Amino acid sequence: MPAIELTDITKSYGGPAAVGGVTLRVEDGDFMCLLGPSGCGKTTMLRMLAGLETATAGRIAIGNRVVDCPATGVFVGPEKRKLGLVFQSYALWPHMTVARNIEFGLRLRKIPAAQMRAEVAEVMEKLSIAKYADRYPSQLSGGQQQRVALARMLAVRPDVLLLDEPLSNLDAALRLEMRAELRRIHEEFRTTIVFVTHDQWEAMTLATRIAVMKDGLLQQVGTPDDIYARPANSFVARFIGNPPINMIDGAGDLGRSLGGAPLIGLRPEDIRLGHGQPATVRSVMPTGGSWMVELAVGVERLLHSTQTRPDLRAGQPVLWSIAPDHLHHFDINGSRLQRTPQLCHA
Amino acid sequence: MQTPYSSPLRMAPLRRAWTTLSQDPTNAIGLCLAIVFACLILAPVVSILANLFVVQVGDARRAGAEVGGLTFYYLDRVLLSPMSRLLFWQPLANTLVTAVCAMAASLTIGSVLAWLLFRTDMWGRRWFSTALIVPFMLPSWTFALAWTTLFKNRTIGGQPGWAEAAGFSPPDWLSYGRVPIILILTITYIPMVILLVGNALRRLDAQLEDCARILGAGAGTVAWQVVLPLIRPALISASVLIFADAIGEFAVPYVLGLPVQYDVLSTSLYRAISSRQTGAASVLAGAIMLIGVMSICIDLYLMREARRFVTIGGKGAMDRVRALGRGRYLATGVAGGFFAVGVVVPLGVLALSTITHMPGRLDWGNFTLDYWIGRDLGTIALRDGVLLSADLWAAAWNSLRIVGLAALASGVLGLLVGYVVTRTEWRALSVFLRQIAFMPYLVPGIAFAAAYLSLFAVQRGPIPALYGTPWILMLALIADQMPFASRSGIAAMTQLGREPEEAARIAGAGWWRRMVSIVAPIQKGALVAGVLMPFVAGIKSVSLFVILAVPATDVLATYSLRLVDYNYTQAANAVVLIIALIAWGGTWAVQRLTRTGLGDGIGG
Numbered sequence: 001m002p003a004i005e006l007t008d009i010t011k012s013y014g015g016p017a018a019v020g021g022v023t024l025r026v027e028d029g030d031f032m033c034l035l036g037p038s039g040c041g042k043t044t045m046l047r048m049l050a051g052l053e054t055a056t057a058g059r060i061a062i063g064n065r066v067v068d069c070p071a072t073g074v075f076v077g078p079e080k081r082k083l084g085l086v087f088q089s090y091a092l093w094p095h096m097t098v099a100r101n102i103e104f105g106l107r108l109r110k111i112p113a114a115q116m117r118a119e120v121a122e123v124m125e126k127l128s129i130a131k132y133a134d135r136y137p138s139q140l141s142g143g144q145q146q147r148v149a150l151a152r153m154l155a156v157r158p159d160v161l162l163l164d165e166p167l168s169n170l171d172a173a174l175r176l177e178m179r180a181e182l183r184r185i186h187e188e189f190r191t192t193i194v195f196v197t198h199d200q201w202e203a204m205t206l207a208t209r210i211a212v213m214k215d216g217l218l219q220q221v222g223t224p225d226d227i228y229a230r231p232a233n234s235f236v237a238r239f240i241g242n243p244p245i246n247m248i249d250g251a252g253d254l255g256r257s258l259g260g261a262p263l264i265g266l267r268p269e270d271i272r273l274g275h276g277q278p279a280t281v282r283s284v285m286p287t288g289g290s291w292m293v294e295l296a297v298g299v300e301r302l303l304h305s306t307q308t309r310p311d312l313r314a315g316q317p318v319l320w321s322i323a324p325d326h327l328h329h330f331d332i333n334g335s336r337l338q339r340t341p342q343l344c345h346a
Numbered sequence: 347m348q349t350p351y352s353s354p355l356r357m358a359p360l361r362r363a364w365t366t367l368s369q370d371p372t373n374a375i376g377l378c379l380a381i382v383f384a385c386l387i388l389a390p391v392v393s394i395l396a397n398l399f400v401v402q403v404g405d406a407r408r409a410g411a412e413v414g415g416l417t418f419y420y421l422d423r424v425l426l427s428p429m430s431r432l433l434f435w436q437p438l439a440n441t442l443v444t445a446v447c448a449m450a451a452s453l454t455i456g457s458v459l460a461w462l463l464f465r466t467d468m469w470g471r472r473w474f475s476t477a478l479i480v481p482f483m484l485p486s487w488t489f490a491l492a493w494t495t496l497f498k499n500r501t502i503g504g505q506p507g508w509a510e511a512a513g514f515s516p517p518d519w520l521s522y523g524r525v526p527i528i529l530i531l532t533i534t535y536i537p538m539v540i541l542l543v544g545n546a547l548r549r550l551d552a553q554l555e556d557c558a559r560i561l562g563a564g565a566g567t568v569a570w571q572v573v574l575p576l577i578r579p580a581l582i583s584a585s586v587l588i589f590a591d592a593i594g595e596f597a598v599p600y601v602l603g604l605p606v607q608y609d610v611l612s613t614s615l616y617r618a619i620s621s622r623q624t625g626a627a628s629v630l631a632g633a634i635m636l637i638g639v640m641s642i643c644i645d646l647y648l649m650r651e652a653r654r655f656v657t658i659g660g661k662g663a664m665d666r667v668r669a670l671g672r673g674r675y676l677a678t679g680v681a682g683g684f685f686a687v688g689v690v691v692p693l694g695v696l697a698l699s700t701i702t703h704m705p706g707r708l709d710w711g712n713f714t715l716d717y718w719i720g721r722d723l724g725t726i727a728l729r730d731g732v733l734l735s736a737d738l739w740a741a742a743w744n745s746l747r748i749v750g751l752a753a754l755a756s757g758v759l760g761l762l763v764g765y766v767v768t769r770t771e772w773r774a775l776s777v778f779l780r781q782i783a784f785m786p787y788l789v790p791g792i793a794f795a796a797a798y799l800s801l802f803a804v805q806r807g808p809i810p811a812l813y814g815t816p817w818i819l820m821l822a823l824i825a826d827q828m829p830f831a832s833r834s835g836i837a838a839m840t841q842l843g844r845e846p847e848e849a850a851r852i853a854g855a856g857w858w859r860r861m862v863s864i865v866a867p868i869q870k871g872a873l874v875a876g877v878l879m880p881f882v883a884g885i886k887s888v889s890l891f892v893i894l895a896v897p898a899t900d901v902l903a904t905y906s907l908r909l910v911d912y913n914y915t916q917a918a919n920a921v922v923l924i925i926a927l928i929a930w931g932g933t934w935a936v937q938r939l940t941r942t943g944l945g946d947g948i949g950g
Binding site: 013050051052054070071072073074075076077078079080081083084085087089091092093094095104105108109149152153156 | 359360362366
């Protein structure tokens with residue numbers, strides 16, 4: 001049984017559709033990420049899941065219950081969807097202490113006081129915020145506030161937990177810490193988690209499955225490895241990967257030599273130096289532990305990245321190659337071509 | 347699956363509308379507000395404008411048409427007839443002259459004071475930044491009464507002014523009419539300029555000035571080419587606020603203009619209403635509204651021009667001040683001078699006048715507390731001191747009851763408007779509410795009062811005739827305060843954002859619970875301020891009450907004006923002091939509660 005099932009979900013605010021017919025299944029226990037650039041409709045999707053926005057057309061089911069379906073007039077408000085949502089801004093209630101914030105949902109469910117205290121204590125313990133119980137949100141750091149926001153939603157044991165940009169407001173050290181924390185929570189509470197982000201690092205490191213979106217449309221759904229290794233189209237290929245993929249026009253000299261698809265993608269780390277075609281080094285840029293080398297191949301520019309220090313200077317001629325199965329071929333519309341490339345200078 | 351997705355149901359849209367509505371009544375509340383405002387704001391304005399063209403009772407013969415028929419008689423009489431000069435054109439010219447002069451003078455003086463307060467190392471900046479705002483908290487006619495107490499001459503009866511008592515007989519132009527009206531309006535508007543321009547100056551990044559200096563600009567060039575253009579939006583909104591307020595100002599021209607027949611539009615309107623010329627009153631009210639609308643349109647146009655550039659401010663380096671050197675003495679003197687003229691002298695004069703028998707004589711035997719707490723004063727009416735008179739307490743109770751309830755309603759409605767405007771997904775509803783709540787701003791209080799009179803003097807559908815009851819005052823006050831109440835409500839709700847409430851929804855809280863547990867506690871301060879602000883404004887307000895109040899609904903403001911009419915100088919001054927005290931205390935409380943400057947509440 002899927003935890004969430006979206007069928008042809010559409011949302012429009014009068015103008016062009018913010019979400020244009022998305023069909024997506026989130027399996028029970030998934031750690032699913034909606035990834036895309038800002039304005040792609042991912043946050044609207046999350047808010048429709050939560051019930052904070054209504055769908056214009058399509059159907060949303062959570063568990064075995066339809067919660068939003070304009071065609072039949074069904075709409076279940078967020079109050080009754082039994083899910084959790086952690087806002088990007090955390091949205092802690094400034095006038096309540098940490099403990100009161102976390103209790104709130106349990107109070108509404110009329111849980112006996114003793115049991116409530118025990119559950120609040122447990123969840124605070126698990127998120128190591130027990131010592132802040134009597135503080136107000138304004139007295140906490142960003143990372144602590146996020147833990148409280150998480151605890152507030154976890155306390156009511158939601159079937160599905162929704163997170164809006166969970167790591168983007170944190171500094172580098174905290175991001176690593178919270179990343180581990182979120183994965184631990186996912187395992188410990190065994191909740192289905194759906195989160196949205198525009199940050200591919202956040203998506204790749206956290207999610208078990210990623211749904212890439214652009215302009216309100218789903219581009220590709222798959223595991224992080226899948227999406228990286230076999231991008232469904234040129235948008236996904238460009239969006240995922242750092243440094244970004246090299247895209248070569250198939251009509252040029254280099255493109256023709258690489259197999260002649262309309263658009264050809266080469267990941268910087270798949271390029272090997274030492275033998276193969278000639279190129280000229282334009283610049284070498286250290287990026288801390290790894291290096292980027294910009295190559296000129298005729299009129300084209302290629303980025304190559306490596307983990308070993310390259311002994312190269314600008315202007316120096318080099319030879320380069322790429323394994324044929326590392327080439328990504330796209331048709332004129334940008335869709336991935338599945339055919340195997342016939343010829344390549346390897 | 348409960349419902350098959352593939353077969354749309356006929357009742358689906360209705361069912362969906364009901365489920366969304368029952369779970370989130372935002373839109374329903376919005377619709378109710380829209381209806382309420384249509385009755386409270388739109389209907390009176392439409393009604394008075396309609397009266398312009400309809401023959402009123404008693405005018406059938408003069409207009410040459412049946413009562414209720416269409417006519418241009420009123421427009422003709424007010425704008426074109428031989429009476430028009432007296433009825434309309436002269437008052438219009440006077441209104442424009444006083445408004446423009448007061449605006450120019452207060453902008454000039456206020457900007458200088460704002461600069462001294464916020465950008466220089468003048469002594470006592472902190473103290474002055476609150477002290478100089480005090481005139482804003484006092485009703486404008488406090489100053490008018492102080493002026494008459496000082497400069498009244500023999501043109502009108504009653505006790506002489508202090509100047510007269512000291513042997514100097516002031517000429518009419520100094521005692522009454524244009525000069526004192528402009529002067530007093532200037533004093534009352536200067537704090538508004540200080541607040542608005544001061545805010546802009548404080549937000550102005552000093553680095554912008556530094557850049558110009560590094561490039562070789564002198565102080566004058568920096569002021570004219572960098573600072574002035576950047577604070578222009580503040581200057582524009584200050585001038586429009588002042589102008590719009592000045593054209594509706596009633597009490598000051600009433601007190602100071604009447605003795606020399608110096609009429610402005612508002613006093614002319616008052617006279618038309620008290621002599622039951624409903625049609626002429628409609629024309630005058632329409633003219634005042636028209637000027638109000640025009641000034642706002644000019645404001646909108648200029649603001650659009652001025653807002654094309656947005657100041658991208660840095661964070662630090664904002665609070666740098668300019669060392670004045672020896673100019674500090676002068677600067678402090680100027681600020682101190684304004685404090686003396688705007689606060690110490692008027693309040694001092696009023697206070698002294700209430701404890702002296704004869705004006706201006708400060709010998710011991712002349713002092714008395716009779717006017718406050720005396721008994722059997724030997725006068726024809728008001729035989730007891732003000733504090734012992736039943737009339738005062740009745741008026742005070744009326745003020746408190748009427749203004750208090752109206753303020754409470756305005757505060758709550760304002761927050762609700764803010765709630766709906768920031769929450770609803772129906773853009774049309776949000777735009778309509780924002781605009782209709784802002785509409786009374788275009789209609790000066792006295793014209794609004796006239797509009798209420800024309801609509802609610804008789805029974806309308808299910809609404810009984812409200813004239814003579816406290817209800818008409820309350821409704822008019824609520825409507826009059828909606829621009830400010832709705833603005834602060836929208837600001838508060840925008841600042842809160844939707845997320846805290848959405849988090850509560852997700853946690854399972856229904857609408858009522860969210861209001862009680864989340865929104866109301868967070869907005870406590872905003873709500874209290876949203877009630878206190880209209881309360882202070884209502885206590886200070888004269889123009890609404892002077893038209894709509896009857897002896898049974900006498901409030902402090904009308905009570906004191908009547909005492910002025912009867913020439914009970916001491917008693918009138920005492921009542922005004924009481925009003926000033928309430929207004930000042932209320933404003934002070936708002937500032938303490940919200941911990942914000944007043945500048946954030948008005949206009950800017």
